[in-house]
Amino acid sequence: xxxxxxxxxxxxxxxxxxxxxxxxxxxxxxxxxxxxxxxxxxxxxxxxxxxxxxxxxxxxxxxxxxxxxxxxxxxxxxxxxxxxxxxxxxxxxxxxxxxxxxxxxxxxxxxxxxxxxxxxxxxxxxxxxxxxxxxxxxxxxxxxxxxxxxxxxxxxxxxxxxxxxxxxxxxxxxxxxxxxxxxxxxxxxxxxxxxxxxxxxxxxxxxxxxxxxxxxxxxxxxxxxxxxxxxxxxxxxxxxxxxxxxxxxxxxxxxxxxxxxxxxxxxxxxxxxxxxxxxxxxxxxxxxxxxxxxxxxxxxxxxxxxxxxxx
Numbered sequence: 374x375x376x377x378x379x380x381x382x383x384x385x386x387x388x389x390x391x392x393x394x395x396x397x398x399x400x401x402x403x404x405x406x407x408x409x410x411x412x413x414x415x416x417x418x419x420x421x422x423x424x425x426x427x428x429x430x431x432x433x434x435x436x437x438x439x440x441x442x443x444x445x446x447x448x449x450x451x452x453x454x455x456x457x458x459x460x461x462x463x464x465x466x467x468x469x470x471x472x473x474x475x476x477x478x479x480x481x482x483x484x485x486x487x488x489x490x491x492x493x494x495x496x497x498x499x500x501x502x503x504x505x506x507x508x509x510x511x512x513x514x515x516x517x518x519x520x521x522x523x524x525x526x527x528x529x530x531x532x533x534x535x536x537x538x539x540x541x542x543x544x545x546x547x548x549x550x551x552x553x554x555x556x557x558x559x560x561x562x563x564x565x566x567x568x569x570x571x572x573x574x575x576x577x578x579x580x581x582x583x584x585x586x587x588x589x590x591x592x593x594x595x596x597x598x599x600x601x602x603x604x605x606x607x608x609x610x611x612x613x614x615x616x617x618x619x620x621x622x623x624x625x626x627x628x629x630x631x632x633x634x635x636x637x638x639x640x641x642x643x644x645x646x647x648x649x650x651x652x653x654x655x656x657x658x659x660x661x662x663x664x665x666x667x668x669x670x671x672x673x674x675x676x677x678x679x680x681x682x683x684x
Contacts, residue, residue: 522545532647537637538638585600596618
C-alpha cells in the first residue's frame with residue numbers, strides 16, 4: 374500500500390493562500406505604493422515610460438473619432454461659409470445703389486469744387502499694421518504695433534480701424550511704434566456733432582470712455598449723437614467717426630454740460646489698425662489783432678494828448 378501511495382498522481386489543483394489573504398496583501402501593497410508615490414514622487418519615471426508606450430495606442434484608438442469630428446467640423450464650416458457668402462452677396466446688392474450714388478456725389482462734389490476754385494479734400498492714405506502687445510501700465514491706454522521707422526511711421530500720425538478713430542502715434546522706434554488710444558487720459562481729439570455741427574474737444578477718461586468738454590449747458594447735444602473729427606487740429610482728417618454720445622447731464626449751477634461718449638472704434642478689441650499718412654500742413658493762422666486793453670491804452674494816451682494841447 375505504501376508503494377502505491379508513493380506513485381499516486383499529483384492533484385490537479387494546488388491549494389494556495391486564501392483569496393481574502395491575497396486581496397488584503399494586494400491592497401496593502403497598493404496603498405504603500407500610493408503613499409510612497411505621493412510623498413516621494415518615486416513612480417514618475419515609470420508613469421512617463423508607461424505613457425510613452427501607451428500614447429501611440431491611444432492616438433490610434435482616437436483616430437476614427439477624430440476623423441469623424443474633423444469631417445463634421447469641415448461640413449459645418451462649409452455650410453456656414455456658404456450662408457455667409459449668400460448674406461454678403463445680398464448685403465452687397467442692397468448697398469450697391471447707395472455706393473453708386475456716393476461715388477457719383479463725390480465725383481460731382483469734386484467737379485463743383487474745381488468750378489468754384491475751392492481746395493479739394495485731401496485723400497486718406499495709409500498702411501495696415503499689426504498690434505503686437507499693449508502697454509504694461511494699467512493706468513494708460515497704449516498699444517505697440519509692428520511697424521516703425523523702417524516703414525516710414527512718424528510721431529503724430531493718426532490710427533483708425535474700420536469703425537473709427539483708434540488713437541495717435543506718440544513714439545516711434547526702428548521696428549515698432551507706440552499708439553496712444555483716444556481713451557487715454559492724456560489724449561484729446563477735436564470733434565464736432567455730426568447732427569448739429571457743434572464743435573468741441575473729446576478727452577479720454579482712462580476707463581474706456583470719453584468726455585465731451587466745453588459744451589454749453591444749453592447746447593443742442595442729445596444721447597445717440599455721432600461725434601466725428603473736425604480736422605481743426607491739422608492731424609486728423611475731417612469726418613472720421615470718433616464716438617457716440619451715451620449720457621448727457623445738465624446742471625444750471627455749471628456753465629458746461631457733462632457729456633459722456635462711447636468710442637466707436639475697437640480700441641480694446643481688434644488686432645489690426647491702419648496708420649494714416651500725415652496730413653498736408655495747414656496754412657499759418659493770421660496775426661492776432663491788438664487786445665482791447667491796448668486799444669484802451671491808446672485811447673487814453675490820445676485823450677491826455679488832447680488835454681495837454683488844449684492847455
